Every structure is written in structure tokens, then in C-alpha cells.
Amino acid sequence: MAQACCLRQPSAASxxxxxxxxxxxxxxxxxxxxxxxxxxxxxxxxxYVPYIGGKFKTED
Known part of the structure; x- marks a missing residue:
């Protein structure tokens, strides 16, 4: 018979x-x-963002 301590799941603290x-x-x-x-x-x-970058281009 297995002991209960071996059947427990590890907790977040461990x-x-x-x-x-x-x-x-x-x-x-x-x-x-x-x-x-x-x-x-x-x-x-x-x-450098594909869609948004186009609105910052200036035509000289």
C-alpha cells in the first residue's frame, strides 16, 4: 500500500x-x-511597424 505522502501533487510553493x-x-x-x-x-x-509606419512618411 502506497503512503499518502507519495501521492500528493507538488504545490506551487515547491x-x-x-x-x-x-x-x-x-x-x-x-x-x-x-x-x-x-x-x-x-x-x-x-x-518600422508595417501598417502604421506609412503615415509617418513625408514626401520631399
Whole structure:
């Protein structure tokens, strides 16, 4: 007969620290990336986006 301690599923507390924090780190990375783009020149970044970049072209 198997003991009950061997049949339990691992809890989130027993997961590796980096693995359990991955969603939080991805979220904060997205916030930081958006913040950097926000405080820099939008045209500099958005000129490389396929559809949006066309509205920044100037005809000389």
C-alpha cells in the first residue's frame, strides 16, 4: 500500500522560484518596454511597424 505522502501533487510553493515568477516578470517587462517607448520618440519606433509606419512618411 502506497503512503499518502507519495501521492500528493507538488504545490506551487515547491516550484523553482524563477518559474513561479515568470508571468510577473513578463508583465513587468512589457510595462517597462511600453514605458521606454512612451518616453522616447514614437515615430522612431513606429516607422518600422508595417501598417502604421506609412503615415509617418513625408514626401520631399
Amino acid at each position: 516550484a523553482p522560484p524563477l518559474l513561479s515568477r515568470t508571468p510577473t516578470l513578463v508583465t513587468w517587462g512589457g510595462v517597462a518596454g511600453t514605458g521606454i517607448i512612451w518616453f522616447t520618440d514614437w515615430k522612431l519606433v513606429l516607422q
